[in-house]
Amino acid sequence: MAQLGLPTQLRINGERLQRSLLELAKIGATPKGGVCRLALSDLDQQGRTWVINQAKALGLSVSIDQIGNTFMRRAGQRSQLPPVMTGSHIDTQPTGGKYDGNYGVLAGLEVIATLNENGIETEAPIEVVFWTNEEGSRFTPVMMGSGVFAGAFSLEHAYSRTDQAGKSVQNELERIGFLGNEKIGEHSCGAYFEAHIEQGPVLEHHNITIGVVPGVMGLRWFDCVVHGFEAHAGPTPMEIRQDALYVASQLMQYVITLAKNHAPHGRGTVGMVQVFPNSRNVIPGRVQFSVDLRHPDSAVLSEMSASLQKQIDTLSAVHRMPITLEEVSYFPPCSFDLACIDAIRESSKDLGYSQMDVVSGAGHDAIYIARLAPTGMIFIPCKDGISHNEIEDARTDHLEAGANVLLHSMLRFAKPVI
Amino acid sequence: MAQLGLPTQLRINGERLQRSLLELAKIGATPKGGVCRLALSDLDQQGRTWVINQAKALGLSVSIDQIGNTFMRRAGQRSQLPPVMTGSHIDTQPTGGKYDGNYGVLAGLEVIATLNENGIETEAPIEVVFWTNEEGSRFTPVMMGSGVFAGAFSLEHAYSRTDQAGKSVQNELERIGFLGNEKIGEHSCGAYFEAHIEQGPVLEHHNITIGVVPGVMGLRWFDCVVHGFEAHAGPTPMEIRQDALYVASQLMQYVITLAKNHAPHGRGTVGMVQVFPNSRNVIPGRVQFSVDLRHPDSAVLSEMSASLQKQIDTLSAVHRMPITLEEVSYFPPCSFDLACIDAIRESSKDLGYSQMDVVSGAGHDAIYIARLAPTGMIFIPCKDGISHNEIEDARTDHLEAGANVLLHSMLRFAKPVI
Numbered sequence: 001m002a003q004l005g006l007p008t009q010l011r012i013n014g015e016r017l018q019r020s021l022l023e024l025a026k027i028g029a030t031p032k033g034g035v036c037r038l039a040l041s042d043l044d045q046q047g048r049t050w051v052i053n054q055a056k057a058l059g060l061s062v063s064i065d066q067i068g069n070t071f072m073r074r075a076g077q078r079s080q081l082p083p084v085m086t087g088s089h090i091d092t093q094p095t096g097g098k099y100d101g102n103y104g105v106l107a108g109l110e111v112i113a114t115l116n117e118n119g120i121e122t123e124a125p126i127e128v129v130f131w132t133n134e135e136g137s138r139f140t141p142v143m144m145g146s147g148v149f150a151g152a153f154s155l156e157h158a159y160s161r162t163d164q165a166g167k168s169v170q171n172e173l174e175r176i177g178f179l180g181n182e183k184i185g186e187h188s189c190g191a192y193f194e195a196h197i198e199q200g201p202v203l204e205h206h207n208i209t210i211g212v213v214p215g216v217m218g219l220r221w222f223d224c225v226v227h228g229f230e231a232h233a234g235p236t237p238m239e240i241r242q243d244a245l246y247v248a249s250q251l252m253q254y255v256i257t258l259a260k261n262h263a264p265h266g267r268g269t270v271g272m273v274q275v276f277p278n279s280r281n282v283i284p285g286r287v288q289f290s291v292d293l294r295h296p297d298s299a300v301l302s303e304m305s306a307s308l309q310k311q312i313d314t315l316s317a318v319h320r321m322p323i324t325l326e327e328v329s330y331f332p333p334c335s336f337d338l339a340c341i342d343a344i345r346e347s348s349k350d351l352g353y354s355q356m357d358v359v360s361g362a363g364h365d366a367i368y369i370a371r372l373a374p375t376g377m378i379f380i381p382c383k384d385g386i387s388h389n390e391i392e393d394a395r396t397d398h399l400e401a402g403a404n405v406l407l408h409s410m411l412r413f414a415k416p417v418i
Numbered sequence: 419m420a421q422l423g424l425p426t427q428l429r430i431n432g433e434r435l436q437r438s439l440l441e442l443a444k445i446g447a448t449p450k451g452g453v454c455r456l457a458l459s460d461l462d463q464q465g466r467t468w469v470i471n472q473a474k475a476l477g478l479s480v481s482i483d484q485i486g487n488t489f490m491r492r493a494g495q496r497s498q499l500p501p502v503m504t505g506s507h508i509d510t511q512p513t514g515g516k517y518d519g520n521y522g523v524l525a526g527l528e529v530i531a532t533l534n535e536n537g538i539e540t541e542a543p544i545e546v547v548f549w550t551n552e553e554g555s556r557f558t559p560v561m562m563g564s565g566v567f568a569g570a571f572s573l574e575h576a577y578s579r580t581d582q583a584g585k586s587v588q589n590e591l592e593r594i595g596f597l598g599n600e601k602i603g604e605h606s607c608g609a610y611f612e613a614h615i616e617q618g619p620v621l622e623h624h625n626i627t628i629g630v631v632p633g634v635m636g637l638r639w640f641d642c643v644v645h646g647f648e649a650h651a652g653p654t655p656m657e658i659r660q661d662a663l664y665v666a667s668q669l670m671q672y673v674i675t676l677a678k679n680h681a682p683h684g685r686g687t688v689g690m691v692q693v694f695p696n697s698r699n700v701i702p703g704r705v706q707f708s709v710d711l712r713h714p715d716s717a718v719l720s721e722m723s724a725s726l727q728k729q730i731d732t733l734s735a736v737h738r739m740p741i742t743l744e745e746v747s748y749f750p751p752c753s754f755d756l757a758c759i760d761a762i763r764e765s766s767k768d769l770g771y772s773q774m775d776v777v778s779g780a781g782h783d784a785i786y787i788a789r790l791a792p793t794g795m796i797f798i799p800c801k802d803g804i805s806h807n808e809i810e811d812a813r814t815d816h817l818e819a820g821a822n823v824l825l826h827s828m829l830r831f832a833k834p835v836i
Contacts, residue, residue, distance in 0.1 A: 200653025217652060221698060231803060233687035233710045234635060234779025235618025238677050245688055246674050249667040256664050259656050269651035270663055271700050273693045280639060280689045280708040290698040292651045361652025385649060 007416060008350060010118060012407055014400030017110040021399070024050060024090070024106065025098040034390025035098055039091035039133035039144075040068070040169065045176035047090045051105060051130060058112050060128070064180025065187060066155055068132040068173045069145040074112050076125035077417055082190030082373075083125040084414040086111065086406060088365060089134035089145075096135070097392020099197045099382065099399075105130045107195045107403040114407060122414035124190055131365045132178070138163045146365035148184055150372050155184050189373040191340060191413045194366040195406045196377060197394050201385025202358050209401045210348040211358035211379030214341060216367050217267065218301045218333035222291040224251060224312070227322045230277060230285030241283055245275060247319050248287035254311050255291055258304055265359055266304065267294035291325075296333045296359045334367045340376025340409070347408035353401050374413075378405050425834060426768060428536060430825055432818030435528040439817070442468060442508070442524065443516040452808025453516055457509035457551035457562075458486070458587065463594035465508045469523060469548060476530050478546070482598025483605060484573055485566040486550040486591045492530050494543035495835055500608035500791075501543040502832040504529065504824060506783060507552030507563075514553070515810020517615045517800065517817075523548045525613045525821040532825060540832035542608055549783045550596070556581045564783035566602055568790050573602050607791040609758060609831045612784040613824045614795060615812050619803025620776050627819045628766040629776035629797030632759060634785050635685065635712040636719045636751035642669060642730070645740045648695060648703025659701055663693060665737050666705035672729050673709055676722055683777055684722065685712035709743075714751045714777045752785045758794025758827070765826035771819050792831075796823050 027047045028037035037043040048070060052062055055072035063071045073083060088104025108128030115122070131149070136142030139161045141153065148158050159170035173179040198204075203211050228244030252270045259268030272290040291308065295301040309325055316323040348355040358379050366377050380402035383393035445465045446455035455461040466488060470480055473490035481489045491501060506522025526546030533540070549567070554560030557579045559571065566576050577588035591597040616622075621629050646662030670688045677686030690708040709726065713719040727743055734741040766773040776797050784795050798820035801811035 198653060199650055200655075201649070201658055202653070202655060205658055219652070231619070232617055232780060232805065233685060233689060234637070234712055234781075235616060235620070236685075236779070236803060237618075237620060237682060238674065238685065239681075240619055240623055243674070243687070245670060245691070249670040249688075252663060252667040253671070256656070256661070263657075264655060267651060267654075267656065269661075269699070269701055270667075271651060271693070271698045271702060272696050273663070273691055275689070275691045278690050281687070281710055282689050283687055284689060292699055294652055361654065362650060363652075385654060387650065 006408070006411060007118070007120060007418065010114065010407065012110045012114045012400065012403040014396055016113065017106060017399055017403055018396050020054070020106045020110065021098055021102060024102055028092065030095065030390055032390040034392065035092045035096050036094050037090065037092045038094065038138040039135065040138065040172035040176055042176070044091055048130070048178060051090060054109055055128065058109060058116060060112065063182050064178055065149070065182040066180055066184050067145050067148040067158055068178040068180060069149055070130050070178070071187065072128045074115070074126045076122050076414065078123050079125060081124040082188035083127040084191050084410050085127045085129055085189050086193045086195070086410060087129035087131065088194050088196060090130050091133055091135050093135050093137050093388045095390050097387060097389060099392055099394045100199065100387050101134055103197055103399065104195045107406050110403050111407045111410060121417045122411065123417060124414040126410060126414050134365055139169050143363060143365055143368055146368040150368035152368050189369065192366060192369040192373050192375045193340065193406055193409055194364060194377045195402045196364060196379060197382040197387060198358060198379040198385070199362050199382060199387035203379060203381035204383070204385060206356060208356045209353040209380065209398060210355040210405055212341060212345050212348065212355055213336060213360050213377035213379055214357050215296050215333060215335040216360040216363065217265065217294040217296045218298050219329065219331040220293045220301060220305055220327060221329035223288060223326045223328055224291055225286065225288045225324045228283070228285050231283045233281040233283055236283060242319070242321055243283050244287040244321065245284040247315050247321055247323070248289060250315060251312065252289065255308065258307055262295060262300055262304060265296050267361060294361055298333050301333065331363065334370055336370060336376050337374035340374050343409040343412040344376050344378055344405060347405045347412065351404050351408065353405065376409065378402050378409070424826070424829060425536070425538060425836065428532065428825065430528045430532045430818065430821045432814055434531065435524060435817055435821055436814050438472070438524045438528065439516055439520060442520055446510065448513065448808055450808040452810065453510045453514050454512050455508065455510045456512065456556040457553065458556065458590035458594055460594070462509055466548070466596060469508060472527055473546065476527060476534060478530065481600050482596055483567070483600040484598055484602050485563050485576055486596040486598060487563040487567055488548050489605065490546045492533070492544045494540050494832065496541050497543060499542040500606035501545040502609050502828050503545045503547055503607050504611045504613070504828060505547035505549065506612050506614060507549050509551055509553050511553050511555050511806045513808050515805060515807060517810055517812045518617065518805050519552055521615055521817060522613045525824050528821050529825045529828060539835045540829070541835060542832040544828060544832050552783055557587050561781060561783055561786055564786040568786035570786050607787065610784065610787040610791050610793045611758065611824055611827055612782060612795045613820045614782060614797060615800040615805060616776060616797040616803065617780050617800060617805035621797060621799035622803060624774060626774045627771040627798065627816060628773040628823055630759060630762050630766065630773055631754060631778050631795035631797055632775050633714050633751060633753040634778040634781065635683065635714045636716050637747065637749045638711045638719060638723055638745060639747035640709040641706060641744045641746055642709055643704065643706045643742045646703050649701045651699040651701055654701060660737070660739055661701050662705040662739065663702040665733050665739055665741070666707060668733060669730065670707065673726065676725055680713060680718055680722060683714050685779060712779055716751050719751065749781065752788055754788060754794050755792035758792050761827040761830040762794050762796055762823060765823045765830065769822050769826065771823065794827065796820050796827070
């Protein structure tokens, strides 16, 4: 057996990675500089085919599973070892950018290209994967391919989902030639790394290159409805009003206070508001609004939800208005693997990049894969924290740095044979 | 010349008035017990014709002016005196009630009926009027007939207004046979009284029968827009957000505080809210909302507006978000005539009804007529303060009391010949 060691001077080719990203971004390019490549569309088919051709040119073998997840494999010296995997998704939002998802997949191929051109073999096989329908823009649920892969929901459920035109996931997979034959549950995974733009402003704000992701926040979504009494704005004195918006706006304030009380990781957002009857001179009789609470600790998240309910009970009693709070979604927090996190932290340090921990506030395929195998995520800054937008942008040096950290983190698990 | 005096025992017939109200309410009756009789519609024509027939049966002469205002006149002993007038409107909201407007017109006819059956003549002529299109539901502006009558805007402007189907006021007046030939500006008015349901909850709340209306509140309508920065609810930490709704909801609170700071007459309402992009997991980038401020004193109303602007400037500076405030409407306050107010107060006292001052928060035809002649308004309670609603309701004894006060107030001006 050959000697193992880390080739510390090894670097990926940032220009080649950038060229590759811009090339893939041509498929579904929008006039405003973004990308629209919805899951299982003709453009998704073209994108998938382009990526597979790149992989084949790098000598990788390709397998596709029943939900269209596509695995591109570089053999290891010990083929019986489960592969060290990386990847993300290449489907986009309707007005998406060039980097969300695509970066994680193409950084993986760049890692392979770097190993190839340096003649480095690894003990464990290395795989690059793109998961089907991460965005959920055309078909829900989001993170569909990784969710099925991890057993979060069934293949049948995913197959039966339809888009607005009534087309099913199963038929669309078949139509674009990505209804694979590899059975769900039969693909092993030794470890999983995912490089991704942060989709938030924290790294840029702190002028840091690498975000080490300890985990992903838990999320609770609620619908809150305040029931007041509709009345004329003119003749109704202030003291006998039942103004639903007056109480609702106090709760909107409280959601923010609640998050700030659980700094630095607490998040609270009211994103959606509907006022009834929504007329200029009528005191609102009913206000419905959404509440989005997030925290990486499930106990704290529960505590935040309980505080919200308590505040609602208090305001309801004080103002004598019924207020309902209904939970509509819950994603528990996800903690990534300590060994993966360490690998990312150490690699980043060795490479001389500034780094900080950034808890992910958004969902990623890595959340589901973490249920099966040691998993870690690498964030790089994106311009102004903007994502899910055609103006999404990232700096070439950051893209390069993230791929270098990915390379060295994966090598710590796949073990180069020197 | 005959001796003058007040026939203190004189009372209107409450049952007859109630019957009359229910009869008129059949024209355009809705399944839920309300009335839909939009201005210048076929149903309005039927309603107008029914009222005119009632007037003719009481021996009144009828004249119609160029905007369709209809005057029903009982001669006085001194025909050269300007008439003492009363009235209101018979058009309704699309889901209106039986009493709003209709009560003022039919209470006027009941006053005439009472004078007739008691053989009481007056020095000045007495007229009952219904003004065209008070509600403004089909054609804007509201209070169109009284507005043209008082010269608040021109006949040409009113004629040119169209409904959603493109039909003009002029053509519709002509079609229903109410494009009269009496020229605007040629109808004299000695004094004007209007009886109306309160359309608010104050009288009922205080268990009072008669509201003496010293005036009508001034009103300022604004559109306020808070410009924040749209971002993902998950990855964006609280301290670097520019959450437009967080600031907007503080302003919504302030509007209420502002009104309470100017108790008891101050009013502040946010009735309409639009959040952009209005998505559950996106921090609002922009929030637009309406502000409705009212007060009977124009100086105080200006002060309230200035305070709002100051608060906006403060919050804009603190949160570094642009906030615009645009005035979209202004109605100055209106004070009614002291002699008319006294007549109502004294009549109510002589008749033994409980009374209190209630500043009107809503607009009425009386506001415009007050520009031409001494004017006063009499309010009676309506159930739960509800109006502009099919469930609008009023008690028979209150309807009767209001008409009795109207009768005696008008007699103080028209002077009975005994």
